[in-house]
Amino acid sequence: MTRSTIELVPTVEDHRIARHAAAAIVLTVAEAVIPLPLPGVKPGLANIVTLIVLARWGWREAVWVALLRVFAGSLLLGQFLAPSFFLSLSGAVASLLMLGVAMHLPARWFGPVSHSILAAFAHIGAQLMVARLWLVPHDGVFYLAPVFAAAAVVFGLVNGLVAARLLAELQADDPGGPATA
Amino acid sequence: MRARLAAWRRLLRPGDVLVVLAGMGVCVHAALLLWRGGAPDGAVVRAGGKVFAELDLSRRQIVEVPGPLGTTRIEVEPGRARVVADPGPRQYCVRQGWLSRAGAVAICAPNQVSLTLTGRGADYDALNY
Numbered sequence: 001m002t003r004s005t006i007e008l009v010p011t012v013e014d015h016r017i018a019r020h021a022a023a024a025i026v027l028t029v030a031e032a033v034i035p036l037p038l039p040g041v042k043p044g045l046a047n048i049v050t051l052i053v054l055a056r057w058g059w060r061e062a063v064w065v066a067l068l069r070v071f072a073g074s075l076l077l078g079q080f081l082a083p084s085f086f087l088s089l090s091g092a093v094a095s096l097l098m099l100g101v102a103m104h105l106p107a108r109w110f111g112p113v114s115h116s117i118l119a120a121f122a123h124i125g126a127q128l129m130v131a132r133l134w135l136v137p138h139d140g141v142f143y144l145a146p147v148f149a150a151a152a153v154v155f156g157l158v159n160g161l162v163a164a165r166l167l168a169e170l171q172a173d174d175p176g177g178p179a180t181a
Numbered sequence: 182m183r184a185r186l187a188a189w190r191r192l193l194r195p196g197d198v199l200v201v202l203a204g205m206g207v208c209v210h211a212a213l214l215l216w217r218g219g220a221p222d223g224a225v226v227r228a229g230g231k232v233f234a235e236l237d238l239s240r241r242q243i244v245e246v247p248g249p250l251g252t253t254r255i256e257v258e259p260g261r262a263r264v265v266a267d268p269g270p271r272q273y274c275v276r277q278g279w280l281s282r283a284g285a286v287a288i289c290a291p292n293q294v295s296l297t298l299t300g301r302g303a304d305y306d307a308l309n310y
Binding site for chain 2: 105106108109110111112113114117118121142143145146149150152153156157160161164165168
């Protein structure tokens with residue numbers, strides 16, 4: 001066997017991204033098992049991981065983790081390039097952009113809960129736009145908008161609280177670690 | 182139980198509470214805006230089969246419509262409309278009273294006048310009583 005001349009050396013950062021993405025993918029797959037009454041209304045538990053990575057390691061790593069999760073999660077669930085893949089991709093991109101803005105809000109006042117809810121609204125906003133423009137070209141999709149908005153508030157709050165709790169515990173375990181702003 | 186709830190509440194920062202409240206506000210606003218089924222947005226008056234007037238339901242007004250028997254008087258108030266007086270013998274359209282849902286119709290057949298409420302998201306094509 002010829003030895004490869006190209007050697008890829010993963011950095012510490014790569015390992016960290018892979019570990020977080022793996023946790024997010026597990027949550028995505030676990031969540032797919034939960035039966036839900038309405039298509040599109042999901043707790044989005046994987047976003048807890050995104051929020052934690054955002055707070056501890058910054059926006060760039062959060063983007064990596066979230067997008068890896070969308071791609072690998074859809075491959076595992078057999079939805080890669082299906083409509084639901086594009087819905088979750090558009091939602092993930094929009095919420096990452098929103099997080100990029102929201103993370104600069106004063107940390108004294110706005111914590112992971114705010115980030116989570118704002119990202120959830122960006123998520124449903126982008127999904128509704130994609131659904132309206134491409135999947136269901138009719139204004140009827142907006143009829144469900146209040147339901148999605150309510151889900152964004154409830155699940156955004158819950159995910160944000162869980163992320164805040166985990167961040168507090170991570171901080172307590174490792175006081176010398178990265179800032180958990 | 183109480184102590185546990187308090188522990189969770191400590192994770193909320195002041196701005197977070199504002200964001201939650203704003204999110205709930207968006208929900209309520211969206212529901213009121215998008216689930217306003219059946220609310221009329223205008224009225225159409227026809228005489229002799231032709232459109233005589235298209236009325237806006239936002240302000241109070243009285244319209245007099247001429248027909249073969251005489252004049253039918255139609256009154257509009259914000260969000261509703263009715264036939265006040267009609268020269269027809271049986272007065273069915275007058276006795277229908279106020280119309281307030283999209284699709285509702287009052288027909289004064291003898292005088293060939295009709296009043297229809299229009300609106301997006303009407304539950305029915307036509308409503309009659």
